[in-house]
Amino acid sequence: MGCKFLSPIWKTPGDSKMTLSNLIVDDLDAGVFRVHRTAMTSQEILDLEWKQIFEKCWLYIGHESELHGPGDYRRRTIAGRPLILIRNNQGEIKAFYNTCTHRGALICRADEGKAKVFQCFYHAWTFDNNGALIGVPDEAGYGTGFDKHEMGLKPVERFSSYRGFCFVSFNPEVEDLVSYLGPATEYLDLIVDQSEAGMRVVAGSNKYAIKANWKLLAENSVDSYHAVPTHETYFQYLADVGGVLGPRGSDSNGRARSLGNGHAVDEAPAPYGRPIALWHPMFGEEAKAEIEQTRARLVSLYGEERAKRMSETIRLFLIFPNLVVHDIVSITIRQFWPVSPGEMEVTAWELAPGEEAGKVLGLRLDNFLTFLGPGGLATPDDVEALESCQIGYQADAVEWSDVSRGMHREPQATDEVQTRAFWRKWLAMMEGHSDYRDPEVVRADQPPAPATR
Ligand code: FES
Ligand SMILES: [Fe+2]
Numbered sequence: 001m002g003c004k005f006l007s008p009i010w011k012t013p014g015d016s017k018m019t020l021s022n023l024i025v026d027d028l029d030a031g032v033f034r035v036h037r038t039a040m041t042s043q044e045i046l047d048l049e050w051k052q053i054f055e056k057c058w059l060y061i062g063h064e065s066e067l068h069g070p071g072d073y074r075r076r077t078i079a080g081r082p083l084i085l086i087r088n089n090q091g092e093i094k095a096f097y098n099t100c101t102h103r104g105a106l107i108c109r110a111d112e113g114k115a116k117v118f119q120c121f122y123h124a125w126t127f128d129n130n131g132a133l134i135g136v137p138d139e140a141g142y143g144t145g146f147d148k149h150e151m152g153l154k155p156v157e158r159f160s161s162y163r164g165f166c167f168v169s170f171n172p173e174v175e176d177l178v179s180y181l182g183p184a185t186e187y188l189d190l191i192v193d194q195s196e197a198g199m200r201v202v203a204g205s206n207k208y209a210i211k212a213n214w215k216l217l218a219e220n221s222v223d224s225y226h227a228v229p230t231h232e233t234y235f236q237y238l239a240d241v242g243g244v245l246g247p248r249g250s251d252s253n254g255r256a257r258s259l260g261n262g263h264a265v266d267e268a269p270a271p272y273g274r275p276i277a278l279w280h281p282m283f284g285e286e287a288k289a290e291i292e293q294t295r296a297r298l299v300s301l302y303g304e305e306r307a308k309r310m311s312e313t314i315r316l317f318l319i320f321p322n323l324v325v326h327d328i329v330s331i332t333i334r335q336f337w338p339v340s341p342g343e344m345e346v347t348a349w350e351l352a353p354g355e356e357a358g359k360v361l362g363l364r365l366d367n368f369l370t371f372l373g374p375g376g377l378a379t380p381d382d383v384e385a386l387e388s389c390q391i392g393y394q395a396d397a398v399e400w401s402d403v404s405r406g407m408h409r410e411p412q413a414t415d416e417v418q419t420r421a422f423w424r425k426w427l428a429m430m431e432g433h434s435d436y437r438d439p440e441v442v443r444a445d446q447p448p449a450p451a452t453r
Contacts (some may be wrong), residue, residue: 058180059323062076101133133151191315191327193310210336254266255413257441258411275360276353333349
């Protein structure tokens with residue numbers, strides 16, 4: 001693609017100028033990457049995203065720890081489809097469409113719970129927690145062509161999990177999950193390995209809406225460039241209470257990587273303490289022994305270098321298209337869905353080591369609420385920034401957003417290689433290309449981000 005500012009592009013269906021590739025200017029030699037802002041405002045683009053992206057990718061649905069025992073379930077809406085994630089009596093986790101095979105009513109009408117059976121409230125057909133239809137009132141009313149065995153709940157086309165993170169896909173042909181995740185597994189491992197008892201999602205979640213295009217949160221969630229200016233209040237607060245360990249937002253700290261397949265990470269030295277496992281005076285003396293024990297356990301399990309990386313670096317990472325994991329002070333799982341071109345809904349959960357309790361768990365949950373919570377010290381800043389961008393797009397004479405930062409050098413934490421990773425995969429999927437390649441993928445065998453401050 002040339003570095004020309006073409007006049008768009010996305011007009012009306014059937015318009016001969018309408019091409020998706022003209023929405024992105026990607027010129028590696030010139031160090032220029034731009035995104036046409038209609039990608040954030042067009043209903044036609046969103047319609048195509050549902051079809052080309054959300055119907056084809058692996059999509060996060062929940063965490064195994066949310067389903068402790070047989071019959072535990074979570075109701076989830078994934079890409080607009082009502083689903084149930086359930087652990088059956090055999091202990092297996094399955095994902096079903098949440099619709100009665102009789103005439104369509106939702107068979108599960110609570111967000112979470114435990115059930116041996118689901119009885120549809122409309123005509124009382126009953127399904128077991130493995131999806132089989134086991135009860136039909138007045139079954140004699142059906143003829144010989146009616147076979148209960150064919151009328152069980154429909155499983156989602158594909159279900160798979162990686163180390164507790166469960167995904168579904170509506171695409172029967174989708175590649176296997178581990179191949180899809182690629183080097184992103186390294187970053188999930190860095191989190192999952194923090195606990196020998198297993199990581200668990202703490203009960204409860206945050207839900208909020210943002211009046212901005214969903215892709216803006218994919219960009220923002222792995223963007224360190226905005227951290228210091230946008231979150232000035234938070235960093236000033238940390239400085240006031242002596243909570244900052246080192247510089248933040250400097251180009252010389254950390255690095256960003258495109259992991260391929262649209263996944264990306266920004267990894268940097270922690271500028272503050274972490275329950276895993278970097279004690280800071282702000283956490284109080286009573287938390288010190290437990291945090292230091294955790295650090296010693298990580299060293300004995302994984303060696304000094306990996307334990308240091310797990311403890312002293314933070315990770316913001318994005319699994320394409322809409323799953324973000326923030327391993328900072330707390331570990332937040334965040335997922336977001338478009339409602340319209342200019343609005344999204346966000347859900348966030350907190351992930352904690354299974355063995356963590358008391359004071360240290362309290363510190364983690366406090367950070368989940370007070371930093372990344374919808375009323376916390378960071379998220380309202382981000383919401384304001386994203387909504388401001390969306391309003392700015394109404395000035396449609398200004399057609400392009402610039403995402404070129406760091407394109408000419410080894411990616412650093414405040415660069416935008418993460419954002420370009422997302423957009424390149426987005427364009428490939430929107431165009432239906434299977435030969436996707438991100439020229440800025442950093443090889444997986446490169447050394448990790450420095451953990452020195
Ligand atoms: S719609 Fe469920 S039993 Fe009729
Ligand atoms: Fe932010």
